[in-house]
Amino acid sequence: MTLFRLGYVAMSVELKNASPSQTMSYKRFQEIGDPEVAIRRLERITKSNIHNCLRLLKHNKAHDIEFFRLSSRLIPLATHEDLIEWDYLSGINEDLIKLGSFAEANEMRLDFHPDHFVVLNSPTKEIFNSSIKVLKYHYLLLKQMGINPTHRCVLHLGGRYKDKEKSLERFIDNWSLIPSEIQKLVMIENDDTSYTLENCLYVCEKLNIPLVFDIHHHLANHDETEWEIQWERVVNTWIDSDLPVKMHISSPKSESAFKSHADFIDVDMFLDFVNKANGSTEQIDCMIEAKQKDGALFQLVDELKGHPNVVMETASSFRWKK
Template sequence: MIVRLGYVAMSVELQNASPSQTMTFAQFNKIKDRDAAIRKLERIAQSNLENCLRLLKHNVGNQIHFFRLSSRLIPLANHEDLSDWDYIKPLNEGLMKIGDYVKEHPIRIDFHPDHFVVLNTPNKGILTNALKTLLMHKKLLLGMSIGTEHRCVLHVGGGYEDKEKALEQFIRNWGYIQPAIQQMIMLENDDTTFSVKETLYLCEKLGIPMVFDYHHHLANHEEEDWQQDWERIVGTWKHSPLPVKMHISSPRSEKEYRAHADYVDPDMFLRFLIGIKGTIPEIHCMIEAKQKDAALFRLIEELQGRAGIKLLDQSSFEVV
C-alpha cells in the first residue's frame, strides 16, 4: 500500500509566502474611490496566488504531491456588497499558472471551506451563503482548469439538538443543490457531533466520498470501531477519480484532546496504517498539524527505518 502525505495551506519552512493575506470590509470602505479599493483587493488576491504558486514549487522541490489550498485566496470574494465584482477575470493569469503547474508535476490539490459552510442548516440564508462559498471554490478550480470532482471537504454541519433530524435536513437540502456543486463535495466525520457511522449514512445514501479523520474518530466515536466500517468508507470512493483520502493529526494533550498538536505521533499513525494494510492500493493522508510542512518532514524522518516501511520519496512510502 502506497501512502502519500500532504499538508494544509501554509508552510512554516518557506518565509513570507502567505496565500491568505486579507482585507476587511471596513478597510475596503475607508478607500473613498470604490474602483481603487477593488484594484487593491485584486493586488492582494494576486499576491496570494503568487504565494500559492511558490508553495507548490516548494512542495515539488520536496517531493510533496498532496496539498490543501487556502480558501482565503480572494479576500471579500463573497461579500454581499461586492456581488458585482468579477474577481476571476483580473486573476485569470495567476489561476492558470497554478493550474498548469499542478498538472505538469502532478499534485493533488483540494479545499476545506470554512466551518460556516453548513449544508444541513434549516436556515435558508445560511444555506444560500454556503452555496455561494462553494460556487467561489468551483470558480477558482475552473479558473485553474482543474477537475472540480471531489475537491471540497465539508463537515456534516450542526446537530441542532436532534442529530437524526439534522441528517434528514442534510438530505432535504441536498436536493436543492445543483449537481455541479454536489460532485465537488466530500464529507468528513467530526470531533464533536457526527461520528463515522452517521457520516457514512449520508455518504452512502447520497453517493459522497467519505474522508476518514482518525483523530476526530478517537475524540467522538460513541463506542464505534472504525475498522468495522473501513470497507464501507473505502466503498464510498469507488466512483471517484481520486484515491481514498483521510486526515491525520494528534491530540495536543489529554486535557485538550480535540486540539491539534504541533506534530503527528508516528505510533498513532502507524496503528492506523497497519489496521488498513492490504485493503487499498494507495491512500492520501492530509496532515492537520500546527507545524504544517515541518510536521510532514518530521513524520517521514520518524517513520524511516521502522519495520514494514519503505520510503519512496520525501513524502511517500510503502507499507509492506
C-alpha cells in the same frame, strides 16, 4: 501494499514570506473610501496570494509532496454580500491557469476545506444559500485553474440544531436543492463533536459522496464500533471517484485539550492506522493537519525512515511491509 502519500495544509513554516491567505477586512475596504481603489487593492492582494501559492507548489515539488490543501482565502472578500457585483476572477485568469497547470504537470492533488460556516443542513434559507455561494466560489477557482472540481471540497455534515437525527436528515433533504455541479465538489468528513463516522457513512452511502476519515475526530467522537470495522465501507464510498481514498491525520494537543491539534504528528498513532488500513486499497492520501504544517510532515518522514516496516517510495510517500 498500499501507497501512503503525505500532504499538508495551505501554508508553510519552512518557506518564508509565502502566505497564500493575505487578506483585507471589509471594514478596511470601506475605510479606503474609493471603491475602485479598494477593489484594486483586493486584486493586488489576490495576485500576491496566488503567486505565493505557486511558490508553495514549487517548494512541494522539491520535496516530492504531491498532495496539498489550497487556502480558501486566495481571494479576500470574494463572497462578501456587499461586493456581489465584483467580478473577482477578472484579471487573475492567467494566474490561476498557471497555478493549475503547474499542479497538473507535476501530478499534484489539490483540494479545499471551506470554513465551518458552510453548512448544508442549516434550517435557515439565508445560511444555506450563503453556503452554496461559497462552494460556487471554490468551483469557479478550480474550473479556472483547469482542475476537475469533482471531489475537491471537504465539508462536515453541519450542526445539530437541538435535534441531531432531524438535522442529519435535513442534509439529505437539502441535497436535492444543490446544483449538480456543486454536489460533485463535496466530500464529507466525520467531525469531533456532532456527527460520527457511522453518521457520515449513512449519508455518504445514501448520496454517493466520498467519506474523508479523520482519525483524530473519530477518537474524540465515536459510536461503539471501532473505525477498522467500518473501514471497508469508507473505502467503498470512493469507488466512483477518480481520486484515491483520502484521510486526515492529526494528534491531540494534550489530554485536557484533546480536540485541539498538536504541533506535530504522533508517529505511533499514525502507524497504527497505516498497519490496519494497509492492503485495503491501492493508495491512501493522508492530509496532515498539524500546527507546524510542512514542518510536521518533514518530522514525520524523518521518523518513518527509521522504522523497519516502512519502505519510502519518494521523499513524502511510503509503503508498509509486515
